[in-house]
Amino acid sequence: MAFFTPKWYNTFGSCPLAVACGAYLETAPGAVLPQNPRILGSKTLRLAWETSRTTESEGEAGHLPHHTRYGAQRAGGRDREGESRMKIPVNCKLCPRECGSDRRTGIGFCGGGAQVKVARAALHFWEEPCISGKQGSGTVFFSGCPLKCCFCQNYTISAQNFGKEIPVSRLAEIFLELQEQGAHNINLVNPMHFAPWVAEALEQVRGKLKIPVVCNTGGYDKVQTLRMLEGYVDIYLPDLKYADSARAGRYSCAPDYFAVAQKAITEMVRQVGPPVFGPDGMLQKGVVIRHLALPHGVKDSIQVLQWIAQQFAKGEVLLSLMSQYTPFFRSGEFPEINRRISSYEYGKVLSYAAGLGLEGYCQEKSSAKEEYTPDFDLQGV
Numbered sequence: 001m002a003f004f005t006p007k008w009y010n011t012f013g014s015c016p017l018a019v020a021c022g023a024y025l026e027t028a029p030g031a032v033l034p035q036n037p038r039i040l041g042s043k044t045l046r047l048a049w050e051t052s053r054t055t056e057s058e059g060e061a062g063h064l065p066h067h068t069r070y071g072a073q074r075a076g077g078r079d080r081e082g083e084s085r086m087k088i089p090v091n092c093k094l095c096p097r098e099c100g101s102d103r104r105t106g107i108g109f110c111g112g113g114a115q116v117k118v119a120r121a122a123l124h125f126w127e128e129p130c131i132s133g134k135q136g137s138g139t140v141f142f143s144g145c146p147l148k149c150c151f152c153q154n155y156t157i158s159a160q161n162f163g164k165e166i167p168v169s170r171l172a173e174i175f176l177e178l179q180e181q182g183a184h185n186i187n188l189v190n191p192m193h194f195a196p197w198v199a200e201a202l203e204q205v206r207g208k209l210k211i212p213v214v215c216n217t218g219g220y221d222k223v224q225t226l227r228m229l230e231g232y233v234d235i236y237l238p239d240l241k242y243a244d245s246a247r248a249g250r251y252s253c254a255p256d257y258f259a260v261a262q263k264a265i266t267e268m269v270r271q272v273g274p275p276v277f278g279p280d281g282m283l284q285k286g287v288v289i290r291h292l293a294l295p296h297g298v299k300d301s302i303q304v305l306q307w308i309a310q311q312f313a314k315g316e317v318l319l320s321l322m323s324q325y326t327p328f329f330r331s332g333e334f335p336e337i338n339r340r341i342s343s344y345e346y347g348k349v350l351s352y353a354a355g356l357g358l359e360g361y362c363q364e365k366s367s368a369k370e371e372y373t374p375d376f377d378l379q380g381v
């Protein structure tokens with residue numbers, strides 16, 4: 001989950017910081033600055049997932065509804081009487097925590113219970129330009145979170161679980177209301193612990209919702225759960241926070257983060273393919289991988305970038321490199337990250353991304369501002 005200021009660069013090489021810290025360009029293997037940052041509309045790209053996709057067994061999440069995909073079972077969201085077949089997990093394994101909560105009666109480790117919980121649904125203007133555009137992204141903020149990031153800027157809803165429980169039918173209405181307001185897309189922020197509910201709501205608006213659906217996650221997602229949204233989601237916007245398991249354990253209580261996120265992002269790319277833009281420059285389809293540069297994290301950031309470059313063909317995914325880290329929430333308990341990143345650190349990461357030939361977006365260093373976090377006041381809920 002992340003928010004952006006209007007200050008953007010469309011390529012990494014165009015940011016002055018990348019030039020100022022260009023030493024890393026020399027160390028990146030085969031480093032060449034992109035001459036033409038335009039995204040390849042490539043139908044010919046070989047998808048990396050073909051050789052590396054997960055081997056998670058199909059039956060692992062057997063308690064979950066499999067009817068909710070638009071794809072092979074797109075019309076299968078209803079039984080013969082037209083009633084929903086969505087089932088609330090009784091032994092929840094929707095996310096990698098696999099806490100086993102009976103979601104009908106209890107609250108899971110993520111804070112999720114029997115109903116969808118939402119903190120805000122409104123037009124949002126601080127995502128990447130290809131998501132927010134001029135009219136804004138129709139953003140729905142879900143409460144709770146399976147990750148426990150000590151620096152979460154949305155901690156009031158993620159960790160403290162602020163929000164309002166609503167029925168699936170209301171969530172479906174919200175999607176249509178945001179479309180009516182002129183949203184470029186429906187932007188589901190941190191929805192995966194409510195995946196069956198979200199799929200059901202999207203099923204209810206099938207044929208009425210004409211704008212792309214964006215799934216904005218922390219990257220700590222199970223492949224089986226992502227498959228519940230296959231065919232409903234057009235754009236994935238995952239974080240890829242860490243490669244280092246010690247850092248992932250220390251800051252997000254998830255030492256397995258990188259292994260999980262690698263599989264998840266590969267699955268996302270399998271589902272939606274390479275980026276496709278509309279004539280207005282808005283993203284219609286594809287995966288944008290977000291990486292938030294952290295203090296004392298250059299080495300880890302470089303590992304993250306290396307994996308992206310190795311895993312995906314050029315132009316197959318977009319990278320969004322973020323400088324906006326601000327020590328929110330419990331960051332003070334971790335002195336080494338209890339500050340903003342330096343221009344030198346961010347410049348090194350930017351330069352490395354440019355050297356790898358990755359394409360996408362980056363933020364101006366001054367983007368780290370608390371005022372860009374929206375008020376969670378149940379607007380639109």
Ligand code: SF4
Binds near residue numbers: 093098101103109110
């Ligand atoms: S989604 Fe929530 S309830 Fe389900 S396994 Fe994960 S933490 Fe537990």
